Each structure stands twice: as C-alpha cells, then as structure tokens.
Amino acid sequence: xxxxxxxxxxxxxxxxxxxxxVGENAPVGWALxxxxxxxxxxxxxxxxxxxxxxxxxxxxxxxxxxxxPWFISIVTIASVVLAPFGGWLIDRLGxxxxxxxxxxxxxxxxxxxxxxxxxxxxxxxxxVEGFGFTGLLVAGTAMMVRVTRGAQRNIAMTLWxxxxxxGVGIAEALSSTLTDGVFQRPFWGHAAALLVGLALVGALxxxxxxxSTHDAYGMFxxxxxxxxxxxxxxxxxxxxxxxxxxxxxxxxxKIAYDQPIEIAGPIGAANIALGVLGSIGxxxxxxxxxxxxxxxxxxxxLVGAGGGLTFAPDIGVALSSLMFLLCSIGAGAAIGLGFxxxxxxxxxxxxxxxxxxLCNQLVNLGFVIGPPAAFSALHADTxxxxxxxxxxxxxxxxxxxxxxxxxxxxxxxxxxxxEVRQPAD
Numbered sequence: 001x002x003x004x005x006x007x008x009x010x011x012x013x014x015x016x017x018x019x020x021x022v023g024e025n026a027p028v029g030w031a032l033x034x035x036x037x038x039x040x041x042x043x044x045x046x047x048x049x050x051x052x053x054x055x056x057x058x059x060x061x062x063x064x065x066x067x068x069p070w071f072i073s074i075v076t077i078a079s080v081v082l083a084p085f086g087g088w089l090i091d092r093l094g095x096x097x098x099x100x101x102x103x104x105x106x107x108x109x110x111x112x113x114x115x116x117x118x119x120x121x122x123x124x125x126x127x128v129e130g131f132g133f134t135g136l137l138v139a140g141t142a143m144m145v146r147v148t149r150g151a152q153r154n155i156a157m158t159l160w161x162x163x164x165x166x167g168v169g170i171a172e173a174l175s176s177t178l179t180d181g182v183f184q185r186p187f188w189g190h191a192a193a194l195l196v197g198l199a200l201v202g203a204l205x206x207x208x209x210x211x212s213t214h215d216a217y218g219m220f221x222x223x224x225x226x227x228x229x230x231x232x233x234x235x236x237x238x239x240x241x242x243x244x245x246x247x248x249x250x251x252x253x254k255i256a257y258d259q260p261i262e263i264a265g266p267i268g269a270a271n272i273a274l275g276v277l278g279s280i281g282x283x284x285x286x287x288x289x290x291x292x293x294x295x296x297x298x299x300x301x302l303v304g305a306g307g308g309l310t311f312a313p314d315i316g317v318a319l320s321s322l323m324f325l326l327c328s329i330g331a332g333a334a335i336g337l338g339f340x341x342x343x344x345x346x347x348x349x350x351x352x353x354x355x356x357x358l359c360n361q362l363v364n365l366g367f368v369i370g371p372p373a374a375f376s377a378l379h380a381d382t383x384x385x386x387x388x389x390x391x392x393x394x395x396x397x398x399x400x401x402x403x404x405x406x407x408x409x410x411x412x413x414x415x416x417x418x419e420v421r422q423p424a425d
Contacts, residue, residue: 028147033156035200036144037163039099042190042197043136044167046075046106046129049186051168052176056183061119074123078130079137079364084220086138087357091350095143096204102135103198110191114184132194134360137164141356145343146207151287153343158283158336162276169272222354227345230404232362234296234397235338238303239366241393242331244374245307245386246271249324252310252386257317267321271328278332286340296337296401302330304394311383327390334397335363345404 054068063071070077090098109132112125141160148156175186222228250264278299285295306326309315315323338359346355374386 028149028152032147032203032205033144033159035203036140036147037159038200039102039136039140039197040160040163041167041170042103042106042193043133043140044164044169045171045190045193046133046167047072047164048168048171048173049175049190050126051172052179053183053186056179056181057119057122060183061116061122063119067119071123071126073368074126075130075133076364076367078127079134080361080368082131082134083138083357083361083364084222084354086134086360087142087222087354089135090139090142090353090357095139095146095207095353096201098135098139099143099204100198100201102132102139103194103201104132105129105135106132107191107194107198108132110187110194113187137360138353138357141339141342141360142353143204143207145352145356146349147205154286154340155280155283157340157342158279158286161279161332161336161339165272165275169269172268222347222351222358225345225347225351227404228347228351228355228358230400231338231341231345232358234300234400234404235335235359236362236366236369237393237396237400238300238331238334238338239363240370240373241303241307241366241390242275242327242370243367244370244372244389245310245324245327247371248374248386249310252383253317253320257320259317267324270325274325274328275332275335278329278334279336281329282333282336283340286337292337292341292344293402293405296334296405297398299330299333299337300394300397300401302326303334303397304391306330307390307394308387310390311387313383338363341405 050072054071057063057071058065058068086098106129109125109127109129112128113122114125116122116125140163144156144160145153171186171190174189178189179185246268250259250267253259253263282295282299286292306323306329309323310320310327312320312323342355342359343349343352346352370389373389376385
C-alpha cells in the first residue's frame with residue numbers, strides 16, 4: 001500500500017483529520033504561543049547580530065569584501081539545503097527535541113566563532129550555526145501549527161512570520177550599540193540568549209508524533225504535492241523581490257538622489273516595522289473572513305507596484321521611500337499569509353512538519369537570491385534590476401497563488417489535531 005493510500009484510509013477512519021480539526025477547539029494559552037515565537041526570534045538574531053560586524057570581519061580576519069556578504073547569509077544557505085532533513089527529523093524525534101538540539105548547535109557555532117583565529121574558522125562556526133538556525137525555524141513552524149486552532153491559528157502563524165525579522169532587528173541594534181569594538185561580544189550575547197531558549201524548551205508541551213513511523217513522510221515526499229510547492233515558490237518570489245529591493249535601496253538613494261548611506265538605518269527599521277504590521281494584518285483579515293486568495297493577490301500587487309515604482313525616474317526621495325514601504329507592507333502580508341496557509345496546503349496533519357520545512361526552505365531561498373538579482377543590472381542601469389525583480393516576482397507569485405490556495409479546497413479555519421497542555425497565561 002502506497003503512502004497516499006495509507007493517508008486516505010486514515011482520513012476515512014477519521015474524516016476530521018483532513019483539515020486538522022481533531023480534538024478540542026478551545027484556544028491554547030498565549031504564553032505558549034509567545035514561547036514558541038521566541039525561538040523564531042532567536043533564529044533571526046543569528047542573522048542580525050552579524051550585520052554591523054562585516055567591517056570588523058574584514059579588518060580583523062583579512063576577509064575580502066566579496067566574501068563579507070557570505071558571513072551574514074551562510075546560515076540561510078544552510079537552511080535552504082538542510083530544511084528537508086529538518087522536516088524529516090521532526091516527524092521522528094518531535095519538535096521539543098529538535099528545538100533543544102538546535103539551541104545547543106547554535107551555541108556551539110557561536111563558541112567556534114569566538115575562538116576563531118581566521119576568517120575560515122569564523123565561517124566554519126557560522127556554518128554550524130546554520131544547522132541550528134534551520135532546526136529552530138522548522139521545528140518552531142511545526143509546533144506553532146500543531147498547538148493552535150481555528151482563528152487563533154491565523155494570528156499565531158502570522159505572528160510567527162514576524163519572529164525572524166524582529167529578531168534580526170533587535171540583534172542588529174544591540175550588536176551596533178554594545179559591541180564597542182569587541183567582535184566576539186555579539187556571539188557571547190547570542191549564546192546566552194540561546195541558553196534561555198534551551199531552558200524554555202521545558203515549558204513546551206510534549207506533543208504526540210504527527211504520524212506513525214509507517215505513515216511519516218519521507219525527506220522529499222512533500223515535493224510531490226503541488227499546492228505546498230506552489231505556495232513555497234510564491235513565497236520565494238515575494239521574498240526575493242522585497243529583500244533584494246531592500247538591500248539595494250540605500251545605495252539607489254545615494255546614486256539617484258545623493259543621499260548619505262547612513263539613511264540605511266532608519267529605512268531598515270521602517271522596513272521591518274511595516275513588514276511586521278503587514279504580517280499581523282494578514283492574520284486579522286483572515287479572521288474577518290477575507291478570502292485568502294484576494295488577500296494574497298493584493299499583497300503581491302503591493303510588492304510589484306510599490307517595488308517597481310520605488311525606482312521610477314525623478315519621483316524624489318519621499319515618494320520613492322513611500323513606494324518602498326508599500327512594498328514592505330505587501331511582502332509582510334504575503335509572508336504572514338504563507339505561514340498561515342501551512343496547515344491548509346499540507347496534504348494531511350502528518351505533513352505539517354514537512355510542509356513547514358518546505359516553506360522555510362523556499363523563504364530562505366528568496367533571501368539568498370534576492371540581493372544578487374537586484375544588483376545584477378547595477379552596472380548598466382540602477383533601475384533595471386530591481387524593477388524587473390519586483391514586477392517579475394509579483395507576477396510569478398500571482399500566477400502560483402490561485403492554484404496553491406484553491407487546489408486545496410480547505411478552510412483557513414481548521415483546528416489543531418489534538419489536545420495540549422500549555423503553560424498558564
């Protein structure tokens with residue numbers, strides 16, 4: 001009997017499981033949701049802490065300027081490669097174990113960087129961090145889906161979509177202000193925060209496995225389900241467009257309008273803040289019974305129109321910045337919607353871990369390819385690359401979303417698949 005036949009038999013015995021609606025419909029406590037969210041912020045901190053350290057990495061370890069971006073992004077590259085393995089492990093070991101193991105691995109990576117005497121050793125430590133980064137995101141996504149239900153799930157999953165950017169922003173700010181010329185200090189600080197995360201694992205519920213070993217999804221089985229893949233690729237397109245534009249925008253303002261490069265600080269803060277608002281807004285609108293497809297298409301339209309018009313000729317700094325921030329809101333809403341749709345596009349509750357892993361993998365792929373794509377035409381015309389990226393990414397997402405969402409025939413109001421005990425609010 002094939003896997004799909006086994007799943008169909010399981011659903012026939014308990015038809016509620018198709019939409020993850022088994023068990024009580026009472027919402028879990030928000031203390032549990034905040035605790036899970038913290039693990040996503042820890043993952044984001046692993047990216048944000050390094051952004052102010054690029055110059056120091058070049059001066060202290062002799063890194064070449066062309067190597068410096070990889071100092072930041074190697075952890076996201078690791079996630080692109082390792083996410084399927086993470087989803088496979090979750091089905092067999094459970095979310096709590098993966099979160100604890102990921103905290104330990106990230107701590108080890110930080111300590112390797114602290115002890116490093118060369119840039120190669122620094123990069124080795126960052127690569128080790130990438131394993132932990134992947135586990136935190138994949139296990140956190142799966143646990144957030146499994147412990148929440150109905151309308152609460154919509155809000156919880158869109159909040160989860162904010163955890164990484166908020167973690168990036170907080171860590172970047174702390175690293176900028178507290179490093180004081182000591183390269184290792186942010187890595188010590190992140191390791192300390194991960195120890196807090198390790199302690200918090202004990203506050204998480206012990207969940208039953210999502211599936212028996214017999215029915216558990218293989219490492220690459222989820223790629224056979226077109227709804228999940230289309231949703232993931234749509235997220236890649238949106239993230240690549242928005243993140244690529246965000247990476248290039250300060251340089252564009254300097255070239256086109258002679259603005260100081262220091263403008264990157266407030267622009268970056270506004271970008272994160274509005275992305276967070278867009279993500280939370282998506283959850284609220286889903287609970288107002290707004291069509292997920294209408295919401296998704298509106299979000300990607302903001303990415304395409306706002307991102308493209310950001311680089312329109314001679315519109316001035318203020319209007320260009322406004323268009324960029326509209327793009328940020330649209331991208332935040334699209335990412336929040338994408339995570340809220342994980343239980344909808346998953347072929348069964350047994351695939352929540354695998355589907356969350358797929359979405360995290362393809363979101364991080366967008367982070368990896370966005371900046372090179374935006375800068376690709378810089379030598380020819382400052383505007384061509386990012387405009388093409390914004391419009392092309394939005395069009396690709398708009399083509400994929402209808403088939404990803406409508407193919408499932410499921411409701412975003414599905415519930416959790418079992419009863420959990422959670423810490424009190």
